[in-house]
Amino acid sequence: MTNDVLVNVEFSEKWAAREAGREMASRVLAGLSGKPKFLIVYATIHYAENGGFQDLLDGIYDVLPKDVPLVGGTVTGFTIRQGCFSHGIAGMAVAHPNMDVSVSVGHNIKRNPSAAAKECAKKLEVDLDVSKQPNLFLFSFSAGTEILDVPPIGRSPVIRSELLAKTVMSGFSTSQYVLQKGSGMEDDLLASLVAEIPNCKLLHGSAIDDVKMLRNYQFCNNSVLTNALVCLGIKSDLSTAVSFSHGAEPNIPFEITKVSDNGRIIHEINGKPAAKELLRLINWQDDFFEERSFTRRFPFFPLGLYINGKFFIRPFVMILGDSIMLMTKVEKGKAFIARINGSSMVSSVDDALTASNVTTPVFGVFTSCAIRFMALGREVYRDRDVLLKHFKDTPFLLGYCGGEAVYTPETGLGYLNESVGYAVFGSD
């Protein structure tokens, strides 16, 4: 059982992609006495300009046996036992005799998320069907939301001109379908994935860059992908606690009264233009929408709503004239401005891990929203303190992502923003 599990998490801060890949993989293997069953990799976007991600993966496979499956992608940063990093590559390798694994890919997720999920699920089901192990866990990683950098608008999160805002909104569908630049469509993608494989537990992360949201990459074995879903399927005798936390609570109630067809843009709140009504609700002046202020403040005023009795938050990521864009679909109905701060963000992780009842974890994988990384700044080391408190000498890997999600057959799918999703492995 868990005595047979070998886990190691290592990193490299080298700038040259190939060297960084090699160093991380060498360190991982040096601390693992058996051949790993898989490697999960989080890398920051800097390697795009320092040799490229293909070099990074080639560097890993210079050292790692070619038949060890790898999944992962780009993140804003990562937290491991050794520290919190906004640059570098981290990898987690696991070796365990009672474990069967498979990796698969779904393509063109932004054009047809459902088809991509089915493509991905099909290979996993075939590969893992023969496994005699009882518990199925999926770690999925997909292309996150990207925004177009279009002159003269640039990539500003605030466009107050109604004319420009309408132009941008009307371009969204073309951008999404033709250029495959736009929403990561994770809510649709993951709903399709768990519909194909309902008897699993799942932890998801979305790829992102340094929160500019201009590009992101996914990795599957030695391939660098875009607009893809990559998935690691694990069947083992290990039990997994999967859940999430965010630290927000409902504060100011309101009604969403008009949304776009795709549900990702709120046009009206309480029957009034959404942006103006948001300002009234939070009792702030128009300078809330000054670009610099908005970027710093928006994480602390997310929309909150109940789905199946659980409270989720959805940050208002973009102001488009009098409309507000979210990263996730919402429906008309009751919602809240949520109350959240840096302290509650961190303490909620502590509370959630305490409640998870995993007394002897053997390893943990986390996907946290990059907005938390932005909002916490150097205080992100408090995340690490919490993880060290719970994991002690046990390895963990946390990536700051463009979106996160969890699923269990009992709780259903929870697509998250500004939250931390986790999968903690142990024995029953």
Next chain:
Amino acid sequence: MDPEKIQAVLEDLLKFEDVYACMVAKQGMEGVVPDKSKFSPKVLGIIETLQTTIDNEFQIIKQYSDYGLGEMSFRLQDFEVRLYVLPGSEIALIAITPSQANRGLVEVTLENARRKLIEIIKA
């Protein structure tokens, strides 16, 4: 204190897009300064201004360092000047970043450099 190791940390910092200039200094701007040709040309004017005014900040550091002053920052034109005081000293890591930079990411980057510098100074 090994100046070469400090120099390596600073040169690594300058590889970050949003770190325009950095140094480890004390009053009088004495300390370890990377090759200024590696600084962003955008901040060369600011560096000159800082050289004549930074002693005021170091006076504050001196007064408050015993009380746990950790960092100071101020906005100068379109830039932020950040001073991270190295514990138990009157030495600071000084970094100049664009005011529009992603503050959270810059903070983590500088915090890691600060931790490395503390290790070097301790050794």
